[in-house]
Amino acid sequence: MDRLQQDYFFWRFAHFYIFNKGFRVLDQSSREIWLEDEESKPKKILRIVRVDIDFSSWLRKDVVQSVKQFERIRRHMRCRKLVGENIYISLYPPVDDWEDVRTAYFESEKKRTTVHSNVIDKTKTHETEVTDSSSLETIEDIEMIILHLKQQIRQATKEREHKEKSLFFYGKPxxxxxxxxxxxxxxxxxxxxxxxxxxxxxxxxxxxxxxxxxxxxxxxxxxxxxxxxxxxxxxxxxxxxxxxxxxxxxxxxxxxxxxxxxxxxxxxxxxxxxxxxxxxxxxxxxxxxxxxxxxxxxxxxxxxxxxxxxxxxxxxxxxxxxxxxxxxxxxxxxxxxxxxxxxxxxxxxxxxxxxxxxxxxxxxxxxxxxxxxxxxxxxxxEHKARSPVLELQIGQEYLQQDDIEAAYPFLKRAVEEGAEIPEASFLLAYAEATFENYDTAKELLVQTIDMKEDFHEAHYNLSLVYIELNEIEEARYSIDRAIQIYPDEMYLDLQERLSESPLKKGVK
The missing domain is CATH 1.20.1540.10 (Rhomboid-like)
Structure with a gap:
């Protein structure tokens, strides 16, 4: 009868924390229930165990093992700190000394997981706030109430899980x-x-x-x-x-x-x-x-x-x-x-x-x-309306399509809006030369070379522009400089033709 009353107290104790204190059930079996206090800071986990303890050695061993379990829970929940509590509901306390078990146990030196333990025996049951005042005269009465408590806890857990799950599965993707x-x-x-x-x-x-x-x-x-x-x-x-x-x-x-x-x-x-x-x-x-x-x-x-x-x-x-x-x-x-x-x-x-x-x-x-x-x-x-880099990119794509007229305004804006990129003035010079604006093309190519001295394509194109302007000595200097940087076959061919005299315009 006493053991059955302690069983009743075990379920009554869990019921109180679930329904009155608002704890959430993490796991449960016929002899052990894990509860979580979602409101507490740091996170608090309560482990309620129904066991009749004979010797304190078993109690110490179980506490040590439980500390590892509490630590696993802390890591799973990704909590910075966790406070665990073991509540052992036993018919009698251990027969030997066990008071040292009340001392807090820590998982490591960092003390991120702290575990407290206590034993509630028959002599202390009436002192708790969850004691039922109703008379429990027969074994059948106690068994019926225990069954009812189990069903309430199980039903509440299922309803909570169903409600939470429904929040994540209202619709279909x-x-x-x-x-x-x-x-x-x-x-x-x-x-x-x-x-x-x-x-x-x-x-x-x-x-x-x-x-x-x-x-x-x-x-x-x-x-x-x-x-x-x-x-x-x-x-x-x-x-x-x-x-x-x-x-x-x-x-x-x-x-x-x-x-x-x-x-x-x-x-x-x-x-x-x-x-x-x-x-x-x-x-x-x-x-x-x-x-x-x-x-x-x-x-x-x-x-x-x-x-x-x-x-x-x-x-x-x-x-x-x-x-x-x-x-x-x-x-x-x-x-x-x-x-x-x-x-x-x-x-x-x-x-x-x-x-x-x-x-x-x-x-x-x-x-x-x-x-x-x-x-x-x-x-x-306004300064977000246009980007010199973007204007240059669009102009390049038009040039790749051989649409110089479409490319020209974008390249011109890229240079005018301060795109300090050698390629911008170089490509605009190409467009200006195509439109036979050789003086403008020359200025742009000189500007390009000032920004990037080893831009051999700019030296080559500048040589071509000098030829169109009939400035042969400058053309020879520019092609020589291009060959010094990169001795391309096309550059060598132009150098050879420039060595001839007189040189006709239109060399490309």
Whole structure:
């Protein structure tokens, strides 16, 4: 009878901490229950053990083993510190001295895991706050109450697990798959028409290009989300969208996810427009919006968030942002803009099955104001409208297509806007020479050589320009200098022809 009463106390004790104290069941068996206090700092884990102890040696051995178990839990939960407590519910205390077991045990010298232990025996049961005042006269009464307590604990654990699981599986990733298909199709079209790494092709298909957006083509802020620059860019973003997009769509549902995705993508594109002058494309802003949606989930279900994906998610997010600041090629403005936009959009649509309030409407107004302000800043930020480097890149691509007339204005702007790059003045000189503006071409080539003395192609072209200007001695000097740097066969041929006298114009 006494043992049965202690069994009853074991289940009553666990029941009290679960239902009255709000502890969460980590694991349980017929003789042992592990509970977590989610509110405590540092993290507290309670281990309740129903065992009849004879000698203190067994107790010491079990405490030492439990310390290792508590440490494994700490590492699994990624807690900085953990406090564990062993509660042994025994009919009698150990027959020999065991008071030293009450002393705290530590897993290591760093004391990240601290374990306290105590024994509650028959003589102390009535002192606890969980003692049931009801009369337990028969064995059948006690067994029925124990069975009832077990069922309540089991049912509460199942209901909690089901509720938490349902938060992660509200919808199905239908839109995520559709977006991945569209993105893959657009990449295929880019490669078929030209190249996904071609600036001209990207602009033609709707990439973010500030001068055209300022000119009224605002739709590029949306179309840029579906284009990617190179296969690696496509692969990395598709992989991120598959995992993050699927998670967000499962949590929020398809229509909420689409709203979050496009608001985040738009926010990222506008931020890129405001702070980055380069041609930009990609779903990165929308993907970072998925990070924002998961962070908003964390503000609503903070304990569940940090218990499941929270710390890993924050680590990945920080790594991505640091990488974005460290690598100039990464458009971190779009990433941060998408992150903020995704968070705001999540507040607007909220999570499923939540009560309606004025908060989403207020955030909708705030988000619209935020996007309009960011767009206005981009429109007024004139030095972001054009980039000398970008102008040069576009001009080069037109030259590769033998479209010198189309290339000329871009190359001219690249030089005029201060692109201190030898290639800019060199290519503009080539265009000017093609238009027979030889004096201008000469000045540009001299400027090129001043910036890069060993630019042998510039020396060669300068020799050709001198020939057109009938300055033969200067032409000979320039071709000699080109050959000193790089003895190309074409240069040697021109040198030989320059040694002839008289030399006819038009040498190419």
């Amino acid at each position: 239908i839109a995520t798959v559709a977006l991945l298909v569209i993105i893959a199709f657009m990449f295929y079209m880019l490669e078929q028409v030209g190249s996904s790494t071609s600036v001209l092709t990207l602009i033609e298909f709707g990439a973010k290009y500030n001068p055209l957006i300022i000119g009224g083509e605002w739709w590029r802020l949306f179309t840029a989300m579906f284009l990617h620059i190179g296969f690696l860019h496509l692969f990395m973003n598709s992989l991120a969208l598959f995992y993050l997009g699927s998670a967000v769509e499962r949590m929020y549902g398809t229509w909420r996810f689409l709203f979050i995705y496009f608001v985040a993508g738009l926010s990222g594109s506008i931020a890129s427009f405001a702070f980055n002058e380069q041609v930009a494309a990609g779903a990165s802003g929308a993907i970072f919006g998925c990070f924002g949606a998961l962070l908003y989930f964390g503000t609503i279900y903070r304990k569940l968030f940090f218990r499941t994906m929270g710390k890993s998610l924050l680590t990945i997010l920080v790594i991505n942002l640091v990488f974005g600041f460290a690598v100039p090629m990464v458009d971190n403005g779009a990433h941060i803009g998408g992150l903020i936009g995704g968070f705001f959009a999540s507040v607007i649509v909220h999570l499923p099955k939540h009560k309606k309030s004025f908060r989403p409407f207020l955030f909708l107004m705030f988000t619209i104001l935020f996007l309009l302000s960011l767009f206005w800043f981009g429109m007024s930020n």
